[in-house]
Amino acid sequence: MPGKPLLEFTDKGIYCARGDFYIDPWKPVDDAVITHAHADHAYFGHKNYLAHHLSREVMLHRLGDINLRTIEYGETVNKHGVQISLHPAGHVIGSAQIRVEYKGEVWVVSGDYKTEDDGISTPFEPVKCHHFISECTFGMPVYTWKPQSTIFADVNNWWQSNLQNGFATVIVGYSLGKAQRILQNLDLNIGKVYTHGVIENTNEALRRNGIMLNPTERITFDSSKEEVRKGIILAPPSSVGTPWMRKFAPYSFGYCSGWMSIRGAKRRRAADRGIVLSDHADWNGLISAIDATGCESVYLTHGYTASFSRYLNEIGFDAHEVHTLYGGEEDAPSQPPPEGEDAPSKSPPEGETSLVSRSVNASPSGGGWVGAGI
Incomplete structure (x- = not known):
């Protein structure tokens, strides 16, 4: 009889029975290892959390x-003889792959990742393993990203053109990851960067963690509309179409997402400009990352899991599709994929849809990860 796998997929999340901990669980557990602070991976309600130190202030904020x-x-943590360590995922600031080892058997959980160095997140590093649990958000050949330098040259030219033509510039991206990536690549010789409060709260948390970000100014009731319109406005997706955004009219509105490469996505977001910018690996990045692990088997958690697993099996990998609750920051396409392509698989099996109850005490005294392995 084959032994029980070191990691298994349960209705609470990815579980290590030998070490008695979960990775990115979506239901309340005692001990949770968190890949990054996005809401579909870092849920409220666990007794004890373990994460990378650059996620600390954002997780406490959220x-x-x-x-x-x-x-x-x-750095290695030992829990019941299981070695746990974190390794750069390149997705957002503080994101990590989770390496789990017991008696020479190694599993790696990728969380979300991208392989291009964005200049602000610690760059992705492949980790050798026997079994690799990977996302595949953009696991179709149609998703191939342009170099970041090319994308931001276009963004800065667009901003400059808007100023010359009397339009305010509003650029939309998620508050953790996308917003900071945009901020660090804007040409501040053109003007100042003004931020929606949701994004500025995240920026402040990251700055408390020692991250050096370019200067920003929070938009408040006292902000001068005319001064704000001379700069660039960095806003979250929740602000699209709201009175808050409309008060800066006339403006040109750009939406940053990998899904902007899909036909009609810009129209469905009512955007003037679709900016194809993703914090997930593209088709080539996924394949190169998986190949670099040297893994014997790969498990695909969210994205185009069905079609991508078929492709990996065709080229010689032992690939499997699994169902999780991951996918939520940028994993929901703004329209169905092009005809003939499979839709990303996000839905878990029946009975696995319950989210975390906020009635759980999240701050018990003692135990858990504090001092584990010491």
Whole structure:
């Protein structure tokens, strides 16, 4: 009889029975290892959390008073003989792949990742393993990203053109990851960067964590509309179509997402400009990352899991499709994919859709990751 796998997929999340901990669980558990602070991976309600130290302030900002231990990349925590370490995922600031080892058997959980160095997140590093649990958000050949330098040259030219033509510039991206990537690549010789409060709250949390971000100014009731219109406005998706955004009219509105490469996505977002910018690996990045692990088997958690697993099996990998609750920051396309392509698989099996109850005490005293392995 084959032994029980070191990691298994349960209705709470990815579970290590030998070490008695979960990775990115979506239901309340005692001990959770978190890949990054996006809401579909870092849920409220666990007793103890373990994450990378650059996720600390953002997780506390998003989840409140939780019992959180943070470690560096490459640092090892021992739990019941299982070795746990975090390794750069390149997705957003503080994102990590989780390496789990017991008696020579190695599993790696990717979380979300991208392979291009964005200049602000610690760049992705492939980790050798026997079994690799990977996302495949953009696991179709149609998704191939242009170099970041090309994208932001276009963005800065667009901003400059808007100024010359009397339009304010509004650029939309998720508050954690996309917003900071945009901020660090804008040409501040053109003007100042003004931020929606949701994005500025995240920026402030990252700055408390020691991240050096370009200067920004929060938009408040006292902000001068005319001064704001001379700069560029960095806003979250929730602001699209709201009175808050409309008060800066006339404006040109750009939406940053990998899904902007899909036909009609810009129209469905009512955007003037679709900016194809993703914090996930494209088709080539996924294949190169998986190949670099040297893994014997790969498990695909969210995205184009069915079609991508078929392709990987055709080229010689032992690939499997699994169902999780991951996918939510940029994983929902703004329209169905082109005809003939499979839709991303996000729905878990029946009975696995319950989210975390906020009635769970998130800050118990003692135990958990505090001092684990010491």
